[in-house]
Amino acid sequence: MNLFADIRTLVLSALDAMVAAGDLPSGLSTNNVTVEPPRDAGHGDMATNAAMVLAKPAGMKPRDIAEKLAALLAEDPRVTSAEVAGPGFLNIRLAAPVWQGVAKDVLERGTDYGRGDLGAGKSVNVEYVSANPTGPLHVGHTRGAVFGDALASLLAFAGWDVTREYVINDGGGQIDALARSVFLRYQEAHGQEVAFPDGTYPGDYLKPVGEKLKAQVGAEYLDQPESVWLDPIRNFATDEMMDLIRDDLALLGVKMDRFFSEKSLYNTGKIEACLQKLDDMGLIYNGTLEPPKGKLPDDYEAREQTLFKSTEFGDDQDRAIKKHDGAWTYFAPDIAYHYDKVERGYDALINVFGADHGGYVKRMKAAVHALSGGKVPLDIKLTQLVKLFKNGDEFKMSKRAGNFVTLRDLIDEVGSDVTRFVMLTRKNDAPLDFDFDKVMEQSRENPVFYVQYAHARVASVMRKAEAAGIDVSEDALKAADLSKLDHAAELALLRKVAEWPRLVETAARSNEPHRVAFYLYELAGDLHGFWNLGNAEVGLRFIQEDDPATSQAKIALARAVAIVIAAGLGILGVTPAEEMR
Incomplete structure (x- = not known):
C-alpha cells in the first residue's frame, strides 16, 4: 500500500467529479498534481498542489478550486479535514484508522x-565498478x-528487471603494462633482481x-623476448586480477550478473559494424577538431581523424573514434560496447562512473541516443x-597496494556494513x-550505529515481551487490536x-539510493524519540504490564518500524542488527 498514491487517486477522482459538475473545464492535465508530506507537520498529514497547478490552465483562482476540492475530499471517510492554506495549497488530515492500517x-x-511496480518489469542494465583489471579495488x-x-x-525493489554488469577493460595498453609487471614478479620469483620502470605496477x-x-x-619464459610471453601472460594476469577483484567485491557483498570483456570487441568486426551503422546514418566523417582548451595555436597540430557527429545529440563537440594513424580511440570500443547492450534489448541503461569520467557523459549519451x-x-x-x-589526519597509504587504500583495507578496518552505509x-x-573514528562511535553522529540501534531496540523489546509471556508471534501481531494505537506520538511514528x-518510488525515479539512507536515519530518529517519550510516559511503553492486548498493539507498531528498517537496509546491502555489542 502506498498511502500517498491512494490519496492522490482520491484527489484525482474529486477533480474528475468537479469536471463532471462543470466546476472545472475538461481536458486539464493532472500529471503535475502531487500529494506529499507537508513541509510543516503541524499543517496536516498530507498536502496537495492540485489547485495551484490547475489554476492557470483552468483560468480560475487557485483558492476557488481548492475550496471546492476540499469539500469533496472531506466526504471521504478517510479524511477528517481538508483545509485551504495560503494562495491555494490544500492540507489534508486523515483519520486514525488509516494510520493504524499502515x-x-x-x-x-x-x-x-x-x-x-514503477519499473513495470522493464529491463535495466546497471554497469558499475568496471575497474581496470590491473590491481585490487581501492576506496574510489x-x-x-x-x-x-x-x-x-x-530499482529491483521498485519493479525493474535489473542486470548488474561489469565491463572488463582488457583491451587496452594497461593490460600490456600489467603483463610486464607480472613478468617482473615472475623473474623475481626465480631469484632475479628486478626494477619497476615507469608505467608498470x-x-x-x-x-x-x-x-x-x-x-x-x-x-x-625466462630469457625469452617479450614477443614470446606477452600474450599468454596478458591472459594469465587478467584472469588473476579478475579473481582478485571478484574476491574484493564478495567482501563487500557485491555479486555481478554479467562480466563483459572489452577484448571480445577487438578483431571480431563488432567495432567496425557498429561504426558502420553510424556511418550509414550520416554521423561519421573525416575532419579535424579545434585545439583543446588551454592550448595555443602553435602548440597544436590539427590532424585529420574519423569523427562522430555527437554535437547533433547535445555534445559540446564532435568526437574522434579513429586516430590519424588508423588506430581506434578509447571511445570507439565504448560505443561498440554500448551498442551491444542496446542490441541485447534493455529498456534503459545506467552507468556508474568515477568523477574523472565527467567528460565522457555527453559523448556516451550521444552515442546511445544515435544507436x-x-x-x-x-x-x-x-x-x-x-x-x-x-585520528584527525588524512589516511592515504597502503603498502600492499603501492600507493592507495584498498577495499580490503577498508573492510578489514570497519566491516562491510559500516562501509556500505557510510x-x-x-x-x-x-x-x-x-x-574511521566517527564511524565506530556509538552515538547519533554515527548514522550506521543510529539506524542499527533502532532495529536492535525493537528486537530487544520482542525478546523481553516473550520473556514476560506475551505472544509476539507473527500471527499474534497481525491480529492485534491496532485501534489502541491512538496517541499522537504513535500516529506520528506511523506517518513516518x-x-x-513513496520514498522508494521517488528514489528510484531519480536513481538516488542515498535517499534510502537518509530516510532510515530519520525513521530511526523517530523510533528513538518515541522510546524516550516512553521513559517519561508509562502509557507509551511498548510493554504494558498486565495488559497483553495493548502490549501486542504497541509491539506491532515497533515491529512495523523494524520491518521497514530491515527492508531499507536490505536495499543498501546492510545486515539489520538484532543486538548491539
Whole structure:
C-alpha cells in the first residue's frame, strides 16, 4: 500500500467529479498534481498542489478550486479535514484508522512493504565498478561499487528487471603494462633482481601472481623476448586480477550478473559494424577538431581523424573514434560496447562512473541516443572522491597496494556494513569524508550505529515481551487490536512508516539510493524519540504490564518500524542488527 498514491487517486477522482459538475473545464492535465508530506507537520498529514497547478490552465483562482476540492475530499471517510492554506495549497488530515492500517499492512507484507511496480518489469542494465583489471579495488572503486549495487537493488525493489554488469577493460595498453609487471614478479620469483620502470605496477599484490606463474610454467619464459610471453601472460594476469577483484567485491557483498570483456570487441568486426551503422546514418566523417582548451595555436597540430557527429545529440563537440594513424580511440570500443547492450534489448541503461569520467557523459549519451534511435535512455551517475581520516589526519597509504587504500583495507578496518552505509550518507556526486573514528562511535553522529540501534531496540523489546509471556508471534501481531494505537506520538511514528513506499518510488525515479539512507536515519530518529517519550510516559511503553492486548498493539507498531528498517537496509546491502555489542 502506498498511502500517498491512494490519496492522490482520491484527489484525482474529486477533480474528475468537479469536471463532471462543470466546476472545472475538461481536458486539464493532472500529471503535475502531487500529494506529499507537508513541509510543516503541524499543517496536516498530507498536502496537495492540485489547485495551484490547475489554476492557470483552468483560468480560475487557485483558492476557488481548492475550496471546492476540499469539500469533496472531506466526504471521504478517510479524511477528517481538508483545509485551504495560503494562495491555494490544500492540507489534508486523515483519520486514525488509516494510520493504524499502515501498521497492519506492513505486518502483512513484511519486508515487501514498499515494493513497487514503477519499473513495470522493464529491463535495466546497471554497469558499475568496471575497474581496470590491473590491481585490487581501492576506496574510489568501493564507493562506485556500493552506489551501483544499492541502485540496482533499489530499482529491483521498485519493479525493474535489473542486470548488474561489469565491463572488463582488457583491451587496452594497461593490460600490456600489467603483463610486464607480472613478468617482473615472475623473474623475481626465480631469484632475479628486478626494477619497476615507469608505467608498470609495483604493488606487492603481484608477488603471489608471479609465484603462481612460476608454478605453472617453470622457467619457460625466462630469457625469452617479450614477443614470446606477452600474450599468454596478458591472459594469465587478467584472469588473476579478475579473481582478485571478484574476491574484493564478495567482501563487500557485491555479486555481478554479467562480466563483459572489452577484448571480445577487438578483431571480431563488432567495432567496425557498429561504426558502420553510424556511418550509414550520416554521423561519421573525416575532419579535424579545434585545439583543446588551454592550448595555443602553435602548440597544436590539427590532424585529420574519423569523427562522430555527437554535437547533433547535445555534445559540446564532435568526437574522434579513429586516430590519424588508423588506430581506434578509447571511445570507439565504448560505443561498440554500448551498442551491444542496446542490441541485447534493455529498456534503459545506467552507468556508474568515477568523477574523472565527467567528460565522457555527453559523448556516451550521444552515442546511445544515435544507436537506439532515442528509444533507450542512458543515465550516467558520477561518484565523487572519498577522503579517509584517522585520528584527525588524512589516511592515504597502503603498502600492499603501492600507493592507495584498498577495499580490503577498508573492510578489514570497519566491516562491510559500516562501509556500505557510510558510502551512501552523501549524494553520489558530492565528496565524501570517511572518518574511521566517527564511524565506530556509538552515538547519533554515527548514522550506521543510529539506524542499527533502532532495529536492535525493537528486537530487544520482542525478546523481553516473550520473556514476560506475551505472544509476539507473527500471527499474534497481525491480529492485534491496532485501534489502541491512538496517541499522537504513535500516529506520528506511523506517518513516518507510511512514507516508505513513496520514498522508494521517488528514489528510484531519480536513481538516488542515498535517499534510502537518509530516510532510515530519520525513521530511526523517530523510533528513538518515541522510546524516550516512553521513559517519561508509562502509557507509551511498548510493554504494558498486565495488559497483553495493548502490549501486542504497541509491539506491532515497533515491529512495523523494524520491518521497514530491515527492508531499507536490505536495499543498501546492510545486515539489520538484532543486538548491539
